[in-house]
Amino acid sequence: MQSFTLQRPSGLAEAARLGAEGGEFIAGGTDMLQLMKEWVRTPDRLVDLDPVLDPRIEAGPQGLRIGAGARMEAVAVHPEVARIAPAISEALLESASPQVRNLATMGGNLLQRTRCGYFRDAGVAACNKRRPGSGCAAIGGENRIHAVLGTSGQCIATHPSDFAVALVALEATLHLAGPDGERDMPIHHLYRTWDTHPEQETNLRPGEIIAAIQVPATALSRNARYLKVRDRAAFEWALLSAAVGLEIDGGTVRAARVAMGGVGTKPWRMRAVEAALIGKPANDDSYAAAAAHATEGAVARGENAYKITLMPRVLARALALAGGAA
Amino acid sequence: MNTQDSHTAPAPGVTLLVNGTRHHLAIGPEVTLLDALRERLNLTGAKKGCDLGQCGACTVILDGKRVNSCLVLAARAQDRPITTIEGLAADGRLHPLQQAFITHDAFQCGYCTPGQIMSGVALIEEGRGHDEAEIRKHMSGNLCRCGAYANIIAAIREAAART
Amino acid sequence: MSLIGQPLPRVDGPDKVTGRAHYAADFPADRMAHAAVVQSTIARGRITGFDLAEAEQVPGVLAILTHRNAPRLGKIPEIPPVDPVGTPEHPLQDDLVLHQNQHIAVVVAETLEQARWAASRVRVSYAPEPAVIDMQATLRHARPASKDEISAKPGNVGRGDADATLASAAVTVDSLSVMERENQNPIELHATTAQWDSDGERLTVWDKTQWVQSCAKHLGAAFNIPPERVHVIDPFIGGAFGSSLRVWPHTYIAAMAAKVVGRPVKLVLSRREYYGGTGARPWTQQRVRLGADRDGSLQAIRHEVTAENSRYEIYTENVLKATPILYRCRNVDLPYRVALRDVNSPNAMRGPGLATGVYALELAMDELAVALKMDPLALRLRNIPERDQMKDLPFSSISLEQCLTEAASRFGWDRRNHQPGSMRDGRLQLGWGMAVSNYPAEKVKATARARVTAKGEVHVATASSDMGPGTWTSVTQVAADTLDLAMEQVKLSIGDSALPMAPVHGGSMTISSIGPAVRDACEKLRGAVYGAAGVNTGDILEIARRIGRDFEAEGAFDPGDLEERFSMEGFGAVFAEVTVDPDTSEIRVRRITGAYGIGKVVNPLLARSQCIGGMMGGIGMALLEQTEIDRRSGRFVNGNLAEYLVPTMADTPALDVTFVPEEDRNVGGLGTKGLGEIALVGVAPAIANAVFHATGKRLRHLPMTPDRLAMA
Numbered sequence A: 001m002q003s004f005t006l007q008r009p010s011g012l013a014e015a016a017r018l019g020a021e022g023g024e025f026i027a028g029g030t031d032m033l034q035l036m037k038e039w040v041r042t043p044d045r046l047v048d049l050d051p052v053l054d055p056r057i058e059a060g061p062q063g064l065r066i067g068a069g070a071r072m073e074a075v076a077v078h079p080e081v082a083r084i085a086p087a088i089s090e091a092l093l094e095s096a097s098p099q100v101r102n103l104a105t106m107g108g109n110l111l112q113r114t115r116c117g118y119f120r121d122a123g124v125a126a127c128n129k130r131r132p133g134s135g136c137a138a139i140g141g142e143n144r145i146h147a148v149l150g151t152s153g154q155c156i157a158t159h160p161s162d163f164a165v166a167l168v169a170l171e172a173t174l175h176l177a178g179p180d181g182e183r184d185m186p187i188h189h190l191y192r193t194w195d196t197h198p199e200q201e202t203n204l205r206p207g208e209i210i211a212a213i214q215v216p217a218t219a220l221s222r223n224a225r226y227l228k229v230r231d232r233a234a235f236e237w238a239l240l241s242a243a244v245g246l247e248i249d250g251g252t253v254r255a256a257r258v259a260m261g262g263v264g265t266k267p268w269r270m271r272a273v274e275a276a277l278i279g280k281p282a283n284d285d286s287y288a289a290a291a292a293h294a295t296e297g298a299v300a301r302g303e304n305a306y307k308i309t310l311m312p313r314v315l316a317r318a319l320a321l322a323g324g325a326a
Numbered sequence B: 001m002n003t004q005d006s007h008t009a010p011a012p013g014v015t016l017l018v019n020g021t022r023h024h025l026a027i028g029p030e031v032t033l034l035d036a037l038r039e040r041l042n043l044t045g046a047k048k049g050c051d052l053g054q055c056g057a058c059t060v061i062l063d064g065k066r067v068n069s070c071l072v073l074a075a076r077a078q079d080r081p082i083t084t085i086e087g088l089a090a091d092g093r094l095h096p097l098q099q100a101f102i103t104h105d106a107f108q109c110g111y112c113t114p115g116q117i118m119s120g121v122a123l124i125e126e127g128r129g130h131d132e133a134e135i136r137k138h139m140s141g142n143l144c145r146c147g148a149y150a151n152i153i154a155a156i157r158e159a160a161a162r163t
Numbered sequence C: 001m002s003l004i005g006q007p008l009p010r011v012d013g014p015d016k017v018t019g020r021a022h023y024a025a026d027f028p029a030d031r032m033a034h035a036a037v038v039q040s041t042i043a044r045g046r047i048t049g050f051d052l053a054e055a056e057q058v059p060g061v062l063a064i065l066t067h068r069n070a071p072r073l074g075k076i077p078e079i080p081p082v083d084p085v086g087t088p089e090h091p092l093q094d095d096l097v098l099h100q101n102q103h104i105a106v107v108v109a110e111t112l113e114q115a116r117w118a119a120s121r122v123r124v125s126y127a128p129e130p131a132v133i134d135m136q137a138t139l140r141h142a143r144p145a146s147k148d149e150i151s152a153k154p155g156n157v158g159r160g161d162a163d164a165t166l167a168s169a170a171v172t173v174d175s176l177s178v179m180e181r182e183n184q185n186p187i188e189l190h191a192t193t194a195q196w197d198s199d200g201e202r203l204t205v206w207d208k209t210q211w212v213q214s215c216a217k218h219l220g221a222a223f224n225i226p227p228e229r230v231h232v233i234d235p236f237i238g239g240a241f242g243s244s245l246r247v248w249p250h251t252y253i254a255a256m257a258a259k260v261v262g263r264p265v266k267l268v269l270s271r272r273e274y275y276g277g278t279g280a281r282p283w284t285q286q287r288v289r290l291g292a293d294r295d296g297s298l299q300a301i302r303h304e305v306t307a308e309n310s311r312y313e314i315y316t317e318n319v320l321k322a323t324p325i326l327y328r329c330r331n332v333d334l335p336y337r338v339a340l341r342d343v344n345s346p347n348a349m350r351g352p353g354l355a356t357g358v359y360a361l362e363l364a365m366d367e368l369a370v371a372l373k374m375d376p377l378a379l380r381l382r383n384i385p386e387r388d389q390m391k392d393l394p395f396s397s398i399s400l401e402q403c404l405t406e407a408a409s410r411f412g413w414d415r416r417n418h419q420p421g422s423m424r425d426g427r428l429q430l431g432w433g434m435a436v437s438n439y440p441a442e443k444v445k446a447t448a449r450a451r452v453t454a455k456g457e458v459h460v461a462t463a464s465s466d467m468g469p470g471t472w473t474s475v476t477q478v479a480a481d482t483l484d485l486a487m488e489q490v491k492l493s494i495g496d497s498a499l500p501m502a503p504v505h506g507g508s509m510t511i512s513s514i515g516p517a518v519r520d521a522c523e524k525l526r527g528a529v530y531g532a533a534g535v536n537t538g539d540i541l542e543i544a545r546r547i548g549r550d551f552e553a554e555g556a557f558d559p560g561d562l563e564e565r566f567s568m569e570g571f572g573a574v575f576a577e578v579t580v581d582p583d584t585s586e587i588r589v590r591r592i593t594g595a596y597g598i599g600k601v602v603n604p605l606l607a608r609s610q611c612i613g614g615m616m617g618g619i620g621m622a623l624l625e626q627t628e629i630d631r632r633s634g635r636f637v638n639g640n641l642a643e644y645l646v647p648t649m650a651d652t653p654a655l656d657v658t659f660v661p662e663e664d665r666n667v668g669g670l671g672t673k674g675l676g677e678i679a680l681v682g683v684a685p686a687i688a689n690a691v692f693h694a695t696g697k698r699l700r701h702l703p704m705t706p707d708r709l710a711m712a
């Protein structure tokens, strides 16, 4: 890596100010250092969030409050997390490796950058996310892992976080701390889709820090499940994934929350699927019928066409899991 | 740049506490823990296989937890206890997992081995060393291209049974 | 009791579990400087300029070498059997760009961080030329490999009349398959530490190499000094799988850099740099046509391969080696074609050639069994060869039938329902598949030295290496066994070019070649000691101590005319069980059983390790591994270890390994046949055939990833 200054703020407010002044945040560093070592990012000032972020995980009647500084591993194995939101535990235990999870923070997880191989290779000229206006090498290229929903001619990259998919299904809220104070943001507002500016991935303002994540405890969250599909059995980001919560009463689906990962440019909430489930008998036929809506608007770009084939099947399976199947 | 009320890393210098010994290094914040160990302290037991967190060969125990030392800035490991493979054997006696690796031939080329052992030691501490499915899943951050996994599983189970 | 055949733990185990084993990047040196390469970002063309201004500003930079100022290299030699035909890269010698991620400059600096930082700031301008990368475009210009290019490997020359027989055969299959490029990806990064002595006449190199002496010859030629003045050291190789057979450009670059700065220089390629800085198992397309009688007797085989190649070298391999000998068949045709594209040259990867060829052949055999409505095992058994019909020689020994029946019974093959898609475990589809494995039992000339000192220490030395199979241990076993000593009493030295001549550490021939040379040296040593003492029995340590001087003996192995008398081949059989998730299209391997007839097993503990490692490699080949190259730019899109997928511990199935007893008195040497490669060869086809059995879908493209299954 190039030499840089490591700034150690003494509180969130100071950190936010340093961020607004152009310093880049580093928390666990597990994505930041990957990108810096490959010259995808070359900050000359890093603001160390680690000492100022809250690492606590708290469970209350409202649900879970996860400090953005909590480590993925700590959250993954936390018994209250498993009880209140098993989809979160599952998503985290299927993420990365124990070594990475011991370093990586929850805030950083949500803000990790895409795994698009063209983005991560600084020797590739065309990548709008890395060099705005340069084009998109993934279109017409090796795009097996790329998105089929929310894409544009500018960029077809997926967001890689597993955890974020679970959060979107569980309708989590982010507590943000910025240079101008604090605010809350629903998780689905965090990520942007893009027609023109794929380099602008989130709606965070300059210097704004994710301070904590609030997950409501509901009947839905308690039986929500996370299903991850990948080539090898571990240590790989999702090709596709689904986070699903169902509230079933007397054999009928009363409420549903469905999100998919690996298919969209951001964790993708499947509202049409949810709507198609409400009031339907909780059985495989309803799941399959509803899951068929998952691909509405999906556009294949060559090697990722299989995602459109698999989405309904994977989703139907995830629904069955959330509905109590083995 | 406004650094009045922030503490910019005093350049240069990092103190590392490795295997019980304190070392002061004149390095900047861009040096990773792995490179500090290997290139500055000549502790070459931790290996570099990817430098990106993707192979586990550089695994060390930091503050009691296994981590990829290639993804840790040495400056941020300042004064925190670090155990490397060189610090595992106590007074020349192999750690039970080191011995079990030999008994079960849990390596071939040996390059991933320090990382596997450090990861395995931590896994046993985490209480995950008894169940084969748990071992498989929670050792998957340590790649072994020689494919010694089946023997590594056997070695971990044996060492876990003893500790 | 003989030590040969004992499951002894590795003698280098304590070094490996404590971190004391030193690999190429682990050797300290005073005043070490660090180097980092700059790689090309075009696939073909010329470099028109370098802008070094920003790089030179980086503190600590000692030198930046490009083709404009780097030392001139002599002609790099072509040393068989490793180097391909053509003109190897002569790094930093001209402005030509032959492929992406080619080293085009190097920065030397005080620290690793400074070197990499400055390398990232070297700006290069190019005059690019149109490059052809896309395999489909490349295939249109494929051409037969020439005789020179094929050299001693099988290809183009067959026997009988395959075409005519196929036209009239009762049952035929026509099986097309593709295998993506694979990278060896040993976990050790490629590294070279180079140091010149003060007068610049001697070079010491710690290099990740499977052939220290060839490395010395290459460097000697490049730097115009006799090879004896190049000292190459590599006692431990952190896996190689073929990636360290050749001397790659970065090794010369490290030596150049050390020369220029007058200090020891360490150069470690990053994982991404490795993809363009070394080689890879080539992308191949194969078409296998089989013709058989209704009873399954093979009448004709036409096996055609088209393999990717670079434009500057032609690398061919033993893709068609197994086809003409594995089954009894009179008519065989073996076209070998090459398809050139603007990429870095491919090279050997574990089970070179055979892993590729046997995959396609065994896929076709499975299809033939389906066409014949026959048990795939019975089809194999029906066609067991009596002799090598290609060389027209008897086999030194062949246990193919025993391997098949033994593995089948351990696996429980008789419980297989042959109907595809008929077996299940709950939601999951279950598939059982099998394939044959084969690898030639190669052995070549080798030498060794044994010495007993007046103090009663025994030292054995040979220039061979150990990338993981256990050379350290098995060679010590041979020496201790011959001298009737305990393992701890023998000190072995390997991995050093100054030691007695040894062949390349690859191709599963190390123990077969080195082993007998060491035994010869030890026998001669014992003879010398006994002779001096006038005895013909006794402890040589004690005798040497009593006489009070050192004794030394040189030993050698020469296979002589063995090759002309026998066809020497190892055989095996592999059975695999897979599950396929019908919802997610994920394929997982549940268990593999392999039985091998490989002559004498020197150390069953280590031999089993080789086999389970080969099985894991085969799982990678079958299900995970592919080097994605952008078809327009030639960039390595998954040039790392996160998206280039190798099996993890979670992918490890139950692995069952057996060796059928095989006492081969014809094979020479210690009676060993080699194991490292055969352990990989049959695995991927067994898995592929199991996937067909599970799903009824014939996937013809490795790796069989969920996307390919979903779209099949």
Ligand SMILES: Cc1cc2nc3c(=O)[nH]c(=O)nc-3n(C[C@H](O)[C@H](O)[C@H](O)COP(=O)(O)OP(=O)(O)OC[C@H]3O[C@@H](n4cnc5c(N)ncnc54)[C@H](O)[C@@H]3O)c2cc1C
Binding pocket: A024, A025, A026, A027, A028, A029, A030, A031, A032, A033, A034, A049, A053, A068, A072, A094, A095, A096, A097, A100, A103, A104, A105, A106, A107, A108, A109, A110, A111, A112, A160, A161, A162, A163, A208, A209, A210, A211, A235, A236, A237, A238, B052, B053, B054, B055, C642
């Ligand atoms: C080998 C490997 C495998 C992985 N596999 C998976 C996987 O399977 N699934 C998965 O989901 N993830 C996976 N990951 C990604 C991993 O989860 C992320 O790298 C990690 O969560 C990032 O957290 P961090 O604290 O290390 O972030 P950092 O690297 O420190 O930061 C990442 C980004 O977030 C910003 N940032 C960090 N914290 C905050 C904050 N609180 N407020 C505002 N900005 C912030 C930083 O500025 C930076 O831009 C893998 C990573 C590795 C290395």
Ligand code: SF4
Binding pocket: A114, A116, A117, A118, A119, A126, A127, A128, A129, A130, A135, A136, A137, A138, A139, A154, A155, A156, A157, A198
């Ligand atoms: S998909 Fe997005 S990240 Fe990938 S190359 Fe295109 S613009 Fe860059």
Ligand code: FES
Binding pocket: B047, B048, B049, B050, B051, B052, B053, B054, B055, B056, B057, B058, B059, B068, B069, B070, B071
């Ligand atoms: S070197 Fe750190 S994980 Fe590979």
Ligand code: FES
Binding pocket: B106, B107, B108, B109, B110, B111, B112, B113, B143, B144, B145, B146, B147, B148, C187, C238, C239, C468
């Ligand atoms: S022993 Fe070689 S990589 Fe694990």
